[in-house]
Amino acid sequence: MMISSDRDIVAARQRGRTYVLQLGFSSPEATLVATAISELARNIVLYAQKGEIELQPVEENGRPGVLVIARDDGPGISDVLRAAIDAPSDCGGVMGLRAMKCLVDEFEIESRAGHGTRVAVKKWKA
Secondary structure, three states: OEEOOHHHHHHHHHHHHHHHHHOOOOHHHHHHHHHHHHHHHHHHHHHHOOEEEEEEEEEEOOEEEEEEEEEEOOOOOOOHHHHHHOOOOOOOOOOOHHHHHHHOOEEEEEEOOOOOEEEEEEEEOO
């Protein structure tokens, strides 16, 4: 899904929710995935202006999940640790990349200033 506007954020969120429901996720799990997609797409629009979000089914030891990959060719993140890894332990009220770890089961970010960002998150079906 190409992301370049607020309309794309809403569409990606809705599409992601529908996708994971079709994979057998519960409604609360689908809401978490949709929120993660929304946050990733919002960051693309705010900081890179355009990018893409990809959804892929995954499986590990017979357990289904979903992989969400957000990519852009924007300015990148100069201090990835500060932006994403040092999320507060209680995750109270903070949204964006710092709270992504609270919404999903696995989180990975690659970014270099001037070269764009790639964020990959996984959510496993309970």
